[in-house]
Amino acid sequence: MTAHTEYLWMNTKDRYAIVNITDEVESVIQKSGVKEGLCLVNAMHITASVFINDHEPGLHRDFLNWVEKLAPYGRDRYQHNLTGEDNGDAHLKRTIMGREVVVAITDGKLDFGPWEQIFYGEFDGQRKKRVLVKIIGE
Numbered sequence: 001m002t003a004h005t006e007y008l009w010m011n012t013k014d015r016y017a018i019v020n021i022t023d024e025v026e027s028v029i030q031k032s033g034v035k036e037g038l039c040l041v042n043a044m045h046i047t048a049s050v051f052i053n054d055h056e057p058g059l060h061r062d063f064l065n066w067v068e069k070l071a072p073y074g075r076d077r078y079q080h081n082l083t084g085e086d087n088g089d090a091h092l093k094r095t096i097m098g099r100e101v102v103v104a105i106t107d108g109k110l111d112f113g114p115w116e117q118i119f120y121g122e123f124d125g126q127r128k129k130r131v132l133v134k135i136i137g138e
């Protein structure tokens with residue numbers, strides 16, 4: 001069995017962003033040489049997400065509008081911000097959108113359903129953050 005680990009670095013120019021990381025994950029799989037196995041991708045920060053959905057810009061705006069309605073940004077709105085931070089909303093948005101995905105690798109490729117792609121969701125950006133890619137298989 002092979003195990004292969006890499007970290008992708010993210011640094012979005014906006015506070016909120018959705019970034020398609022499918023190609024980066026595919027190239028890590030190619031480097032690993034794994035043909036049959038599993039690929040875990042997770043955000044390593046508690047204000048960012050990794051999730052699977054459609055690569056469609058309208059849907060991405062819908063996601064951002066939806067999480068903003070559920071957890072609007074606001075310095076005085078969250079008890080977490082009493083610590084001096086301003087990202088209480090980002091922790092909640094991250095929890096809604098998820099921490100990680102696991103995708104099967106079949107014949108050396110991500111074994112997706114129709115239209116599935118892997119996205120990084122940023123809710124407190126403009127700084128460097130990591131995404132873990134862990135591949136196991138043979």
Ligand code: ZN
Nearest residue numbers: 085087088091
């Ligand atoms: Zn915080």
